Amino acid sequence: MTHSPNTLLINPTVTTRPRFPLSLLNLAAALDRFGDSHIVDGNIDRDLVGATLAAAGKRHYDAVGIGIMGGPQVAPAIAVSKAIRKQHPSMPIIWGGYFPTLYTDTTLAAPYVDYAIRAQGEESLVELISALGRGGGDEALAGIGGLSWRRDGEIVHNPNRKFHNGAIAPMLLPYGKLGDPEKYLGGTFLGRRTAVHQASIGCRFRCTFCGVAAMFGGATSLPPTARLERELNHLKHGLGADSILFYDHNFFDREQDMIPLLEIMAHFEMPWWCYARADALLKLSESTWKLVRKSRLRMAYIGAESPSGAMLKEIRKGTRPEQTLAVAELCARHGVIPEFSFMLAPPVDTERETEQAFEFIRELKRINPASEIITYIYTPLPDSARHEKDRGQRKSTPLLDTHGDPVVFPATPDEWTERRWVDYACHADAPWLTDKLRRRIYDFVTVLRCRFPTVQDQRAPHWAKLGMSAMASWRYRRRRYDHPWELNIANRFVQLRKPQITGA
Ligand code: B12
Known part of the structure; x- marks a missing residue:
């Protein structure tokens, strides 16, 4: 490297x-071993474009790196990219x-990337930063694993980089780069000052609908225990x-x-939440459950996805519906709240699957009334978004919209900012959903969340939750979900929280 490079890193709003932006902290740690970096977090600096241009005006940056997931982050990512291009055309x-991992060609269709x-x-x-510092010649760029770029206007995808097991992660993330950490320690149902951390990387499973499978292709790795201890201590x-x-x-x-x-976590005794699988929890021995209780696991987010064994097989989930029911009971016994997520309205057998899911959710609630339920719409990834190992392998039924026309995915980042595609990325709506079914799902979810307000809702007062629950109970008992007008009115005053909007 000819000089010590300086990189601007951006987390679009x-x-x-706000939670610690773990992706940018890990990237900053890697960059700072060879140069310097500065983070702009749009979740803190709400005027993302203004804050970025102010930072870029203060000192020279060799490049800007922007971290983006599909959905609502794409629009601010575009806005900030365009502003940089205009103000600093050579950066x-x-x-x-x-987003760029799953939709690489789409990303590079934009002139501002x-x-x-x-x-x-x-x-x-x-x-890449080092190659750019040396002039960014084609030969240097061609040797960078995991990079997609343009050579004479043609998009080039370099081979995938080998999965790295996190060994290069620092023993302590550079939290100091974010300024006042207080801004990141908001209260949740777990405590008054909740932090976030990622111990292991990747996932062994290759569910066809999951962005994580598309990113890691089934690779996973655990961190050295010393790292977890050091982070939790800090x-x-x-x-x-x-x-x-x-x-x-x-x-x-x-x-x-x-x-x-778990032994380390049991030592720190900080209430925690995590993503888990029904099959893995069912396999834990009594002594490990003892450790889990001691470590104070409060809630585990478990992908139930569907009540149908055939559908679970189709999406390669690797669990069975009876395991979901069994884990609801097991969690009740160990004082852990299971947070089950479902993918309603799949493109095939849409209505029947959805109604069956409603019945399955009722069964889970009967087994363990504390179960939390998150409902998404099943919005599969386009084949091109999957990991290269999984592309073109499964013959899935073509996706059709309500008019019977094939679903055509966006070809540019700008198109992904259209409301219908943001909803698709957020698993909130799909082109094959009829107005009638959309309404039916909305009404079911309204009755369900009024009848069983989430424990994650800290805003609504206890009395209001009790009132809503009482009001919704006859509808729930008699399955009269349609047009719950009285709950909608009451909700306008109480505004019960929907867990899937904000995450845990
Ligand atoms: C934290 C988080 C959020 C936070 C926001 C984070 C932020 N940016 O401020 C919140 C809770 C707001 C959120 C929301 C959503 N999220 Co989210 N979220 C996560 C979560 C749990 C952790 C991300 C993380 O910090 N990982 C740790 C870091 C170290 O890893 P990383 O982010 O992957 O970063 C690495 C690489 O991606 C890459 N990288 C990342 N950024 C950059 C930037 C540059 C320049 C470079 C070179 C590389 C790079 O390098 C990093 C280090 O190796 C992931 C699941 C997971 N466990 O990863 C889902 C996840 C990223 N979210 C996802 C989604 C879809 C959403 C939603 C859009 C939709 C939804 N229903 O969940 C919502 C938006 C909802 C709404 N209506 O607003 C999906 C994305 C997959 C996909 N199909 O696109 C994930 C994978 C969950 C999943 N399994 O489906 N999310």
Whole structure:
């Protein structure tokens, strides 16, 4: 490298409840070993464009890296990219994260994106910044794994980079780069100062609908236990966090590997939440459950997805409906709240599947009334978005909209910002959903969440939740979900929270 490069890293605005931007912290740690970096977090600096231009005006940056997942983050990512292009036309613009990984050609169809880095970014970004510092010749660019770029106007996809197991992750993330950590320690149902952390990387499973499978292709790895200990120690004693959301793609994997991590967590005793699978939890021994209780796991997010064994097979979930029911009971016994997510309205057998899911949800609630339910619309990834191992492998029925026309996915990032595509990316709506079924789902969810308000709702007073629950109980009991007008009116005053909008 000819000089010490300086990179601007951006997290486009997506939520009003900021959490540590773990992706950018990991990237910054990698970049800072060879140069310097500065983070602009749009979840904190709500005027993302203004804050970015102010930062870019203060000192020279060799490039800007923007981290984007599909959905509401695409529009601010475009706005900030266009503003940089206008103000600093020679600054290379690099997109990374889930959106450019899944939709690489679409990303590079935009004139305001120069480079797309697919999957894990630490090594590729450092190599790209270094190559750009040396003039960014074609030969240097062609050797960077996981990079997609343009050669003479043609898009080139370099081979995938090998999965790296996190060994290059620092023992402590550079939280200091974010300024005041207080802004990131908001209250949740877990505690007054909830932090986030990701211990392991990747997921062994390759469910056809999941962005994580598309990113990692079934690779996974655990961190050294010393790293987890160091991070938790810093989060608890250094920053004063009292609870943790674990963002691991799938926290409970092989039991033997989990025990040392759980022992550390049992030592810190900070209430926690994580993503888990029914089959893995069902396999845990009594002694491990004892550790889980001691570590204070409060809630596990479990992808139930569907009440149908055939559908679970089709999407390669690897679990069965009876395992979902069994884990609801098991969690009740161990004092852990299971948070089940469902994918309603699949493109085939749409109505019947949805009605069956409603009945299955009722069964879960009967087995364990504390179960939390999150309902999404099943919006499969386009084949081209899957991991290269999984592309073109399964003959799935073509997706058709309500008029019977084939669904055509967006070809540019700008198109992805249209309301219908943001909803698609958020699993909130699909082109094959009729108005009638959309209404039916909305009404069911209204009755369900009034009857069983989520414990994650800290805003609505207890009395209001009790009132709503009483009001909704006859509808729920008699399955009279349609047109719950009285609940809609009451909701306008109480505004019960929907967990799927904000995440845990
Ligand atoms: C935190 C989080 C959020 C936060 C916001 C985070 C933020 N940017 O501020 C919140 C809660 C707001 C959120 C919302 C949503 N999320 Co989200 N979220 C996550 C979560 C749990 C963790 C992400 C994370 O920090 N990982 C840790 C870091 C270290 O990894 P990473 O982000 O993958 O970063 C690496 C690479 O991606 C890459 N990289 C990332 N950024 C950049 C930038 C550059 C320049 C480069 C080179 C590389 C690079 O390098 C990094 C290091 O290796 C993931 C699941 C997961 N466990 O990863 C889902 C996930 C990213 N979310 C997802 C989605 C779809 C959403 C939603 C859009 C929809 C939904 N229903 O969930 C919503 C939006 C809802 C709404 N209506 O507003 C999907 C994306 C998959 C896809 N199909 O596109 C994921 C994978 C969950 C899933 N399994 O489906 N989310």
